[in-house]
Amino acid sequence: MNxxxxxVVIVGGGSAGWLSAGLIAAKHNAKGTLAQQGVKxxxxxxxxxxxxxxxxxxxxxxxxxxxxxxxxxxxxIRECDASFKQGAKFAKWCDGSDDDFYYHPLVLPQGxxxxxxxxxxxxxxxxxxxxxxxxxxxxxxxxxxxxEQGLAPKTIRHSEFDAIANYAYHLDAGKFAQLLKxxxxxxxxxxxxxDDVVAVNSDDNGDIASVATTNNGDISGDLxxxxxxxxxxxxxxxxxxxxxxxxxxxxxDSALAxxxxxxxxxxxxxxxxxxxxxxxxxxxDIGLQSRRGVGHVYSSRHTNDEEAKQALADYxxxxxxxxxxxxxxxxxxxxxxxxxKNCVAVGLAAGFLEPLEAxxxxxxxxxxxxxxxxxxxxxxxxxxxxxxxxxxxxxxxxRIIDFLKLHYMLSSRTDSAFWxxxxxPATIPQSLQDLMTLWRHRAPADLxxxxxxxxxxxxxxxxxxxxxxxxxxxxxxxHKLHDHDLATAQFAQNRKLTQQAxxxxxxxxxxxxxxxxxxxxxx
Amino acid sequence: MTNLVxxxxxxxxxxxxxxxxxxxxxxxxxxxxxxVPEFSNLATQYPIVITKNGDTGQFVFAAMLGLETxxxxxxxxxQWQGLYLPLQIQRQPFFVGEMxxxxxxxIDLESPTLSSNDGVAIFNSDGSDSxxxxxxxxxxALLLQGELQNIELIxxxxxxxxxxxxSVEITLVNEQSCRLNGLYTIDNAKLAALGDAQVVNLHRQxxxxxxxxxxxxxxxxxxxxxxxxxQVSAQL
Numbered sequence: 001m002n003x004x005x006x007x008v009v010i011v012g013g014g015s016a017g018w019l020s021a022g023l024i025a026a027k028h029n030a031k032g033t034l035a036q037q038g039v040k041x042x043x044x045x046x047x048x049x050x051x052x053x054x055x056x057x058x059x060x061x062x063x064x065x066x067x068x069x070x071x072x073x074x075x076x077i078r079e080c081d082a083s084f085k086q087g088a089k090f091a092k093w094c095d096g097s098d099d100d101f102y103y104h105p106l107v108l109p110q111g112x113x114x115x116x117x118x119x120x121x122x123x124x125x126x127x128x129x130x131x132x133x134x135x136x137x138x139x140x141x142x143x144x145x146x147x148e149q150g151l152a153p154k155t156i157r158h159s160e161f162d163a164i165a166n167y168a169y170h171l172d173a174g175k176f177a178q179l180l181k182x183x184x185x186x187x188x189x190x191x192x193x194x195d196d197v198v199a200v201n202s203d204d205n206g207d208i209a210s211v212a213t214t215n216n217g218d219i220s221g222d223l224x225x226x227x228x229x230x231x232x233x234x235x236x237x238x239x240x241x242x243x244x245x246x247x248x249x250x251x252x253d254s255a256l257a258x259x260x261x262x263x264x265x266x267x268x269x270x271x272x273x274x275x276x277x278x279x280x281x282x283x284x285d286i287g288l289q290s291r292r293g294v295g296h297v298y299s300s301r302h303t304n305d306e307e308a309k310q311a312l313a314d315y316x317x318x319x320x321x322x323x324x325x326x327x328x329x330x331x332x333x334x335x336x337x338x339x340x341k342n343c344v345a346v347g348l349a350a351g352f353l354e355p356l357e358a359x360x361x362x363x364x365x366x367x368x369x370x371x372x373x374x375x376x377x378x379x380x381x382x383x384x385x386x387x388x389x390x391x392x393x394x395x396x397x398x399r400i401i402d403f404l405k406l407h408y409m410l411s412s413r414t415d416s417a418f419w420x421x422x423x424x425p426a427t428i429p430q431s432l433q434d435l436m437t438l439w440r441h442r443a444p445a446d447l448x449x450x451x452x453x454x455x456x457x458x459x460x461x462x463x464x465x466x467x468x469x470x471x472x473x474x475x476x477x478x479h480k481l482h483d484h485d486l487a488t489a490q491f492a493q494n495r496k497l498t499q500q501a502x503x504x505x506x507x508x509x510x511x512x513x514x515x516x517x518x519x520x521x522x523x
Numbered sequence: 524m525t526n527l528v529x530x531x532x533x534x535x536x537x538x539x540x541x542x543x544x545x546x547x548x549x550x551x552x553x554x555x556x557x558x559v560p561e562f563s564n565l566a567t568q569y570p571i572v573i574t575k576n577g578d579t580g581q582f583v584f585a586a587m588l589g590l591e592t593x594x595x596x597x598x599x600x601x602q603w604q605g606l607y608l609p610l611q612i613q614r615q616p617f618f619v620g621e622m623x624x625x626x627x628x629x630i631d632l633e634s635p636t637l638s639s640n641d642g643v644a645i646f647n648s649d650g651s652d653s654x655x656x657x658x659x660x661x662x663x664a665l666l667l668q669g670e671l672q673n674i675e676l677i678x679x680x681x682x683x684x685x686x687x688x689x690s691v692e693i694t695l696v697n698e699q700s701c702r703l704n705g706l707y708t709i710d711n712a713k714l715a716a717l718g719d720a721q722v723v724n725l726h727r728q729x730x731x732x733x734x735x736x737x738x739x740x741x742x743x744x745x746x747x748x749x750x751x752x753x754q755v756s757a758q759l
Contacts, residue, residue: 105628155580156575156578156579156580157575157576157577157580157705158580299619458548514578514579517579518579518580518581519580520580521575521580521582522681523686523687523688523707
């Protein structure tokens with residue numbers, strides 16, 4: 001075989017670098033002795049550049065990622081200050097009033113795939129003699145009720161990664177990178193080099209032959225994974241692959257982040273991310289074990305740092321002078337392509353979007369997974385894999401942009417230019433406008449999307465659309481309500497599951513305390 | 524309900540205990556915690572299984588008394604119809620509590636064993652322990668020591684990865700079926716595949732014997748099904 005892929009060099013630590021290293025090393029037996037060694041994985045981490053350390057929310061995919069890496073859930077929760085996340089609560093996004101909120105839970109709507117429950121739910125909304133109006137999420141899913149009570153998605157009797165309700169995590173990204181690093185080096189056979197990359201050496205064909213380091217000389221490899229963060233050292237700086245900006249669609253470009261201590265050791269830990277809309281952005285609120293991570297992301301075109309900081313202080317309920325914030329600015333967008341020659345970018349080096357739906361870490365997982373799974377056996381196959389990777393991820397970035405924009409365009413807030421401009425059709429991608437035309441008369445369905453591994457499934461669109469008060473008008477197609485009995489049974493089943501969950505689940509804090517004391521069993 | 528208080532020879536000098544009423548504590552229990560030293564006694568009638576403690580999620584040993592929640596098939600005609608009474612029942616109404624890091628003996632003031640006319644005094648007139656109380660203390664000591672053995676055996680079983688979920692689906696004579704969930708037992712294939720050194724080690728620790736007793740005792744599930752079927756037939 002010509003030029004077999006024997007060595008993968010990852011430039012950059014942080015969660016992107018270590019997740020990529022771990023997933024490739026685990027699948028390709030990096031720890032094997034010479035005879036059985038699959039692929040050698042080297043990670044070069046700069047001792048002088050700190051990681052950005054955002055990305056405290058994950059998706060449920062992280063459970064599978066941890067399983068693939070061979071990391072125990074008990075160990076992960078104990079070491080990463082982690083807690084359970086069962087979706088997001090969006091407050092004040094619809095009209096900004098005090099009781100305005102809706103949920104995007106992680107459990108699929110009851111009976112999803114069996115029938116169109118959204119149509120029946122919409123019908124009950126118009127039926128004036130139906131009982132108390134119920135949110136879409138509450139009518140079709142039990143997770144909103146769990147979250148409102150601060151309950152965990154499982155009990156201590158469940159085994160690792162097993163659950164009653166689908167869940168993801170909130171975590172301390174710095175601690176997570178430390179755990180990944182130790183696991184990668186000690187268990188998965190990743191070679192760790194602490195050094196600065198100072199130059200990139202090219203091969204005759206334009207590939208990267210090696211990267212030059214300050215103390216360890218030239219490090220050669222067959223594939224280079226760029227996890228260098230916003231700097232995009234290899235793909236951006238060396239190969240000049242441009243950033244495709246999307247700030248005309250998503251206006252947010254700044255963040256102020258703070259750590260907020262709990263009042264006492266046994267304060268409740270929210271079981272979901274809370275996102276509260278502001279005049280020119282929104283505030284995230286993430287409950288870890290030992291503290292909350294709170295931050296204001298905003299559009300610098302529509303407000304300024306002082307106002308943003310004041311809004312953050314008001315949200316937390318403290319004096320503005322008492323806040324020590326970490327300021328982050330970013331350009332929303334992604335590289336024109338992600339895999340070029342023998343270099344592929346993962347994480348911030350590939351692009352960044354505001355953290356509204358916690359898409360950063362999941363994109364890292366998806367990228368690392370595809371690289372690992374499709375790792376070309378030799379250079380001959382690499383350009384083909386690269387093209388497929390680029391097609392897949394350009395599609396994914398576009399769908400994420402659409403989905404984030406959906407939250408803004410559906411708002412009826414009128415309190416600032418930020419919200420009004422967000423509804424301007426000129427700022428809405430055509431692909432999203434097309435979907436909205438389809439959904440004028442019916443609910444989102446799986447076949448509205450062309451990928452078989454969609455980042456946001458139709459169910460997510462349903463939760464946001466109907467959570468934000470969108471009305472799909474079925475009056476022209478009453479036959480779609482023919483399966484009335486099925487729908488009634490599904491709604492009843494959801495009520496039953498809600499009651500069961502409320503009766504059986506412990507509080508989020510209570511479960512985390514028990515994990516710290518006893519741990520989950522593996523069976 | 525239980526109401527545990529530290530026992531002392533002044534406040535409790537007049538208390539009498541009727542040990543024959545202890546079994547009432549198990550009237551509505553389908554899984555009862557057991558300890559390693561009583562495995563061979565238990566195995567004569569009860570399946571010994573592993574389940575998870577509801578509070579801690581930790582694996583614990585239990586004897587099966589029934590096929591449904593709150594069902595003790597050995598409880599008939601207001602009596603425990605079994606050859607051997609698990610220590611957890613025998614120990615009633617006495618418990619071990621902790622105060623200032625020291626173990627102290629407690630008594631459950633709500634126990635039915637205390638509201639009987641046929642009770643035995645627990646203190647002699649001079650305030651010393653009665654023979655009955657001395658006997659009760661020995662049982663508690665046996666339980667405590669047994670719990671330590673439990674931890675060691677659970678550790679051995681989990682570290683050797685010998686557990687497997689026990690899935691049982693039973694159809695009764697009336698066509699009704701019941702399914703047992705949340706139970707675990709020894710995986711025979713994994714046990715058979717252990718290395719020589721591991722087997723010898725288990726044997727030297729006296730644990731191999733307990734493991735095989737547990738495996739053998741599973742056959743007693745047929746005894747439970749038989750009892751249940753008789754109960755169901757009587758109602759047909």
